[in-house]
Amino acid sequence: MRRGEVWVASFRPWRGKEVGKVRPCVIMQADWLTSQNFDTVLALPLTSNLRPGTSALRVEIPPRERLIKPSWVMVEKMRALDRSRFDTGPLARLTDEELVAIERQLRAVLGML
Numbered sequence: 001m002r003r004g005e006v007w008v009a010s011f012r013p014w015r016g017k018e019v020g021k022v023r024p025c026v027i028m029q030a031d032w033l034t035s036q037n038f039d040t041v042l043a044l045p046l047t048s049n050l051r052p053g054t055s056a057l058r059v060e061i062p063p064r065e066r067l068i069k070p071s072w073v074m075v076e077k078m079r080a081l082d083r084s085r086f087d088t089g090p091l092a093r094l095t096d097e098e099l100v101a102i103e104r105q106l107r108a109v110l111g112m113l
Contacts, residue, residue: 001041003031004099006067007089009043009081019045019077024091026061026073026102040080044102046071057109059101067092075105 001007006024014020025043027034034041048069050058058072094102107113 001027001034001086001089003027003029003034004094005090006046006061006092006094007043008087008091009045010085010087011045011079011081019047019074019079022087023047024067024071025079025081026094028078028102028106040082041086043079043081044106045074045077045079047074048072057105059098059105061092061094061098065092066090073102073105075102076109078106 005027007027008022009025010022011019012021024046026046027041027043029042046061047058048071050072054072057074057076059075061067061071061073063070
């Protein structure tokens with residue numbers, strides 16, 4: 001598991017408007033931290049449904065490798081997931097340009113501009 005890879009993870013259970021179900025997600029945690037075998041991994045979920053009014057918070061990821069649908073990274077929905085929640089992966093690897101776009105959006109969401 002490496003930063004910028006897309007893995008399938010379970011977001012169950014969830015509450016209210018949190019992201020739910022089993023879905024692909026982008027690993028965002030630094031590789032040095034992931035290699036330390038901490039119990040959780042920081043990830044951003046993907047969706048294949050771009051809802052009206054959310055495009056400013058999304059980064060598009062075209063299908064490639066084993067990611068079969070056009071997807072959007074839900075930048076504002078970052079989660080620390082227990083390692084046991086991850087299943088299949090990696091499905092794909094993001095480009096450097098896609099990671100830069102995600103980082104830019106993440107900084108905006110976190111008020112770090």
